[in-house]
Amino acid sequence: MSKQSIFLSHDDDGHSMRIEAGKVEELTSQDARTPADALTLDCGGGLIGPADVNAHTHLYSGLAPLGMPAPEPAPENFVQILERVWWRLDRALDADSLRASARFYVAEALLAGTGALVDHHESPNLIEGSLDILADACQELGMRALLCYGATERNGGIDEARRGLAECGRFIKENQRPLVRGVVALHASFTVSDETIAEAAALCHELDTVLHIHLAEDSADVEDAKNRGYQGPLDRLEKLGALRPGTILAHGVHLSAEQVARASEHGCWIVQNPRSNRGNRVGYSRFLGYSDRVALGTDGYPSRMNDELVTLIEEATQRREKLCDVCRRPERGRELMAERFGVPLGANPGERADVAVLTCEPQAVRVRHLVINGDLAVRDGALVNANVDDIRDEAREQAAKLWERMRAL
Numbered sequence: 001m002s003k004q005s006i007f008l009s010h011d012d013d014g015h016s017m018r019i020e021a022g023k024v025e026e027l028t029s030q031d032a033r034t035p036a037d038a039l040t041l042d043c044g045g046g047l048i049g050p051a052d053v054n055a056h057t058h059l060y061s062g063l064a065p066l067g068m069p070a071p072e073p074a075p076e077n078f079v080q081i082l083e084r085v086w087w088r089l090d091r092a093l094d095a096d097s098l099r100a101s102a103r104f105y106v107a108e109a110l111l112a113g114t115g116a117l118v119d120h121h122e123s124p125n126l127i128e129g130s131l132d133i134l135a136d137a138c139q140e141l142g143m144r145a146l147l148c149y150g151a152t153e154r155n156g157g158i159d160e161a162r163r164g165l166a167e168c169g170r171f172i173k174e175n176q177r178p179l180v181r182g183v184v185a186l187h188a189s190f191t192v193s194d195e196t197i198a199e200a201a202a203l204c205h206e207l208d209t210v211l212h213i214h215l216a217e218d219s220a221d222v223e224d225a226k227n228r229g230y231q232g233p234l235d236r237l238e239k240l241g242a243l244r245p246g247t248i249l250a251h252g253v254h255l256s257a258e259q260v261a262r263a264s265e266h267g268c269w270i271v272q273n274p275r276s277n278r279g280n281r282v283g284y285s286r287f288l289g290y291s292d293r294v295a296l297g298t299d300g301y302p303s304r305m306n307d308e309l310v311t312l313i314e315e316a317t318q319r320r321e322k323l324c325d326v327c328r329r330p331e332r333g334r335e336l337m338a339e340r341f342g343v344p345l346g347a348n349p350g351e352r353a354d355v356a357v358l359t360c361e362p363q364a365v366r367v368r369h370l371v372i373n374g375d376l377a378v379r380d381g382a383l384v385n386a387n388v389d390d391i392r393d394e395a396r397e398q399a400a401k402l403w404e405r406m407r408a409l
């Protein structure tokens, strides 16, 4: 089916945009009239620009803001946060709660201006087929997404890891959704054996794709790799052949300057998640400036990329980092996504149209229109493909059941 032509007319800077067959067209000033054959959207009072990219997040924790019970006893370190919160939540997920979680997170993300996200998924009691649930949520609502299952041995040993890797492989081979791609993933170096890392690396080579993994998020990950005879988790992945151009390393908080530069030499991406790192008290890296392949993610926090950037600027200012470097990280996410989709994405002529029209009001930036892959996902501040009230009702209903299952674990 051919795509509807879209004309975004005259924003506050006097810019217009025509989107034809999903691509941004070059406009001359003479062209900036309302074409008869296009869907015309008023952009007065707003600004046309590229949609945001969230380069590392977790759709599975999307229901957490809806009253998730506090862990008891309160965690005292990062590993306890995982054990008492996220590794209980992920075991309690079933198909209905995962679907509601993904749809709720994606809907709110679109309404906040995120047009693409990189997800890292785990649901140990629902491995096979879980990526299809996430992919359907993204495709149906109009979100561009890179999906994976984070294989781990922490619940069921190497068999569990193999099932996780198999889910990645199955999904990458079968997925036909235009807005979605798959990659291979491991949870983190400290929850897998050398054997599993080598199998993940082999799968990446076989399918010509990359690995997405949490790396050096906390010092516990570094200690674990050292105890296994490596210099650290990056060295471990390198020696086991898991680093390829495009590899997505989430966090990198505890990498040295030399290790950040080495990741860059391999062509790896590092994704910084300042709100999560602050919340988990795992530290902050001043060394990420040693790579120019650093993007920004929310690590499960609501996908409001402006909030993430504000936190990043606060942290960077305290440490006298060069703000011109850190402020480029949000746009690096578009490059990461473009590499995996094999086409340039954004709001420039010739790019696949991932475009947001934002209006600035006192103390708030609002999304007026959002066009993803040339299709409207948000129009006049409302989802085009679903009713957000229905999604929120379903999320609240599933959240209440999920918290009951979590308490019973």
Ligand SMILES: [Zn+2]
Pocket (backbone or CB within 6 Å): 056, 057, 058, 120, 214, 250, 299, 300
């Ligand atoms: Zn994460």
